[in-house]
Amino acid sequence: MKVYISATLRNYIGKNAVLSAPAENIKELLGFITDEYPESKNILFDENDELRSFIQIYAGDENRSERSFWYQGIEDGTDVYLLPSIAGGSPLSGLISDERRKAVAFDDSEVERFGRHMLLKEIGVKGQKKLKASRVVVIGAGALGSPVIQYLAAAGVGTIKVVDHEDVSLEDLQSQVMHSLRDVKRPRVASAKDTVRNINRSIVFEAENAVPDADNIAEMIDGYDLVIDCSDNYKTRYLIGDASAILGIPLVYGAVYQYEGRVSVFNLNGGPCLRCANPAPPPPGLVPTCSEGGVISPLPGIIGSIQANEALKLLLGIGEHLDGKLLIIDSLYLHSRILKVDKRHDCPLCGEDPTITEVQDFDYEEFCGLKPSGEEVPIAGFEPEELAKKIENNEPITIVDVREPHERSILRFPNAMVIPIGQLVRRQKELDPEHDTVFICKEGKRSILAINTLREAGYKGPLYNLKGGIDAMKDIIFSHEGAWL
């Protein structure tokens, strides 16, 4: 094959502009070059034998630099190009330009108020002005939003927008420390606004009492310097992840569940996006949200504070960030670790051949394969009343509860077998294929996953889902027991 070598790399490859290499694919070509010109090995590969990030190999106009393409045969007559990727950037400068910083002025009270920031040499007056010039949008004014919004306000971020559509409820007060008893039944954004105004009246506070969806998410975050994800569900997380990546706005991600929390930074300087870390959300119901699974009160405070800290560093351009990294904190045993998050070349959102180019209001259940498509056997289900009737009539049915132990401890379903989804396939022999088997969970979603799992494993007996889960069954009254459940 004929190989063109960029002038920038030629010095190490015998100063040849064009090579004729006896090779069928990229792997053989690289072998040939490093054998012929041993000094090229150090230029082409790093110490781990990975192709250096600035080396790009094209076959025709296709980029074949990824190792997975190396064994693909290259057609006769296709020219191969060895070109560098020439790129770079400015020294870390934060998300706020000097021009915007210079447009900001401080009065005496602000100099006093932010004195302890200005004492830090990495922040100083310049940094504090950058914060005042910053525009940040926080999605979610709940448990994570509470510390995030309060610290952004305290730190002097000039414009804070908060998006949330819910009202404060009594159970929110266990972890949402921004709200107090008198805020119950008020919109969370109204309570957030009061909190911010009580800290600093000169902050521009924008409230949006809305549910993020595909139609409004881009408008919600466009024009802001940074997005902070304080939402509590996967659908919103992926909407935010997709929209912020498409608009090129850095995202500070945070999530909590029970005792564990996670923080990361996405879309920074061409770094990985949320879908590089997790290409798709887990099936609905498999990972319960905090409202289903619970969370220890201070955990969102810890995670949210780290999110706020990351946000300030990004705006200021100081320190190291969690981009390309995922921080995981286990507050029960006090472990923490940082996992590496690589940018995926095959990422559906920010990869080389993206399949997601606009934010779509994906139907979460369909997306996760839980809604039966035309070809699949539809999942039969019982309405709560039907199941109640069968229980009343003592029909021979097996009820399988797939909920987690902590959920069962809150609400036990009488006479149900307990099999976690993970053990279903192994324990399917415990089920009688001659009898109807009904699967139950909290909302009737995990039970669908359970049925699909068993069917895939080849279970032939009749399987039913309790529609709406135990939540829907709460109001049923059984004749023999009075109030049941």
Next chain:
Amino acid sequence: MKRENISVSNEVYEEMLTTAHEAYPYEVCGILAGSGDRKMIDALYLAKNAYEGKKEFFYSIDPEELFRIEKRIMENGREVIGIYHSHPDQPAVMSDEDEKRMIPALVYIVSSVSSDCCSGIRAYMKDDPDGEIIPITIGWAEAA
């Protein structure tokens, strides 16, 4: 390949500053070329800043465009000597990102530009991909 200094013609020097200024607040980038003896840079071939995202902070050169520029440089009987780019509102030092992508044996010239002036222009190179970056002195010269 080791060098401690590089000469740049007055024309290229002027061109580097003017183009950085014109591109402000975005980064400008291009390929630096010179005579076969590689002693002096006497031509700047500007390239489009193909970075998809904040061009204020980043630049990249499309490989296809690079290939076309290299062809033109060869046709003009010149050699590729280095890469030029600007840092709007930032000092003329190699950033982490620059360092990561640095190709050995090429001269990297970086200029610092703000909305009203150009404050600095510096050159760097390294011999070995894992080696240290060495600042090199720029000498100004009339084109021969």
